Amino acid sequence: MKTIKKTDEKVIFQAEVEEGLANAIRRYLSQVLVMAVDEVEIAKNDSALYDETVAHRIGLLPIKTSKAAGEKTTADIKLIVKKEGLVYAKEFDGKVNVVYGDAPITFLEKGQEIELVAKARTGKGDEHSKFSPGLMFYRNVFDIKIGGDCPKEVVEVCPKNILKSKDGKIVTVDTSKCDMCEACMEVCEKQGKDSIKITPTKELTITVESFGQLSTEDMISKSVDALRKDLADVSKGM
Ligand code: SF4
Structure with a gap:
């Protein structure tokens, strides 16, 4: 190699x-598990973007995924901001590490606020492209x-x-x-x-190009593991 x-x-x-x-x-x-936001509950959104658009943007943010993350790994996050200007992904509070903290979520005019809670979970790319590792x-x-x-x-x-x-x-x-x-x-x-x-x-x-949730090495090794597991299941069934 x-x-x-x-x-x-x-x-x-x-x-x-x-x-x-x-x-x-x-x-x-x-078939590789990566974290992405899957539920967003918006309490307040004074920005010009519709709630659905804000939720969609948050859902597509790549989130660092631990090697040990399993099928049931979840993390709660919240965003409470009152300011004038762009609201960035790095302003989230909670146990998630957004890969690109400078990704803008929305824009607030003077006196406007945004307040939401969200839940990130692991998922697979064949379910939704937001779970694609790269x-x-x-x-x-x-x-x-x-x-x-x-x-x-x-x-x-x-x-x-x-x-x-x-x-x-x-x-x-x-x-x-x-x-x-x-x-x-x-x-x-x-x-x-x-x-x-x-x-x-x-x-x-x-x-091999990573979207940032996992390293390229982990992407390949986890893909190979998933392939091996399926092949083993097929062999057992023959
Ligand atoms: S890239 Fe095209 S032109 Fe260049 S060596 Fe290969 S086949 Fe020939």
């Missing part, structure tokens, strides 16, 4: 993984072979700048970026040549 890029919210790596397995892990992200996508890694008669025009058409001219030859730089658009092969074909051969390898370039 080779890590190409890693930040707090995103990891891109290359690994030899069967496409079917990668797709199953991607789909099982919808995204995963992948593509094949390609092997690019270039013949000595390759026309230099291929350098200009490659949208990923993978092909370069060096000492009169065409060479590749970072083939992991190739998305098999075939533009280079078409240039060769127009000139009656077959100078570039591109074949998929057994490796995939996999990108």
Whole structure:
């Protein structure tokens, strides 16, 4: 496995993984439990936004989810604000850690107030997208072979700048970026040549992006755990 890029919210790596397995892990992200607000009771809302809009905005806020969170984990929060200006997610009171505290909830004019209580709970992405932990996508890694008669025009058409001219030859730089658009092969074909051969390898370039509730590592490990559990249940039933 080779890590190409890693930040707090995103990891891109290359690994030899069967496409079917990668797709199953991607789909099982919808079985990973994450926290989101599911009930909002609004006592007062002087802002210009309807109660339903305020509740919808609160429901979509990503909330940090502990690794140990189970199916019945809940947390109560409240928001009591009287001020002039934007009301932010970080102004919530309670045992939740909103990922993006600077997310605006609504705007209050001078003298206006908002007062509400809400309940966050764990849920799964297949129930509602507010419980999605993030995204995963992948593509094949390609092997690019270039013949000595390759026309230099291929350098200009490659949208990923993978092909370069060096000492009169065409060479590749970072083939992991190739998305098999075939533009280079078409240039060769127009000139009656077959100078570039591109074949998929057994490796995939996999990108995992977290919405912030869980780390990318936890997203993958919890998805794999859920997949394993279902496979074990299927085996038992056979
Ligand atoms: S297939 Fe497309 S991306 Fe890949 S090397 Fe050729 S032109 Fe570049």
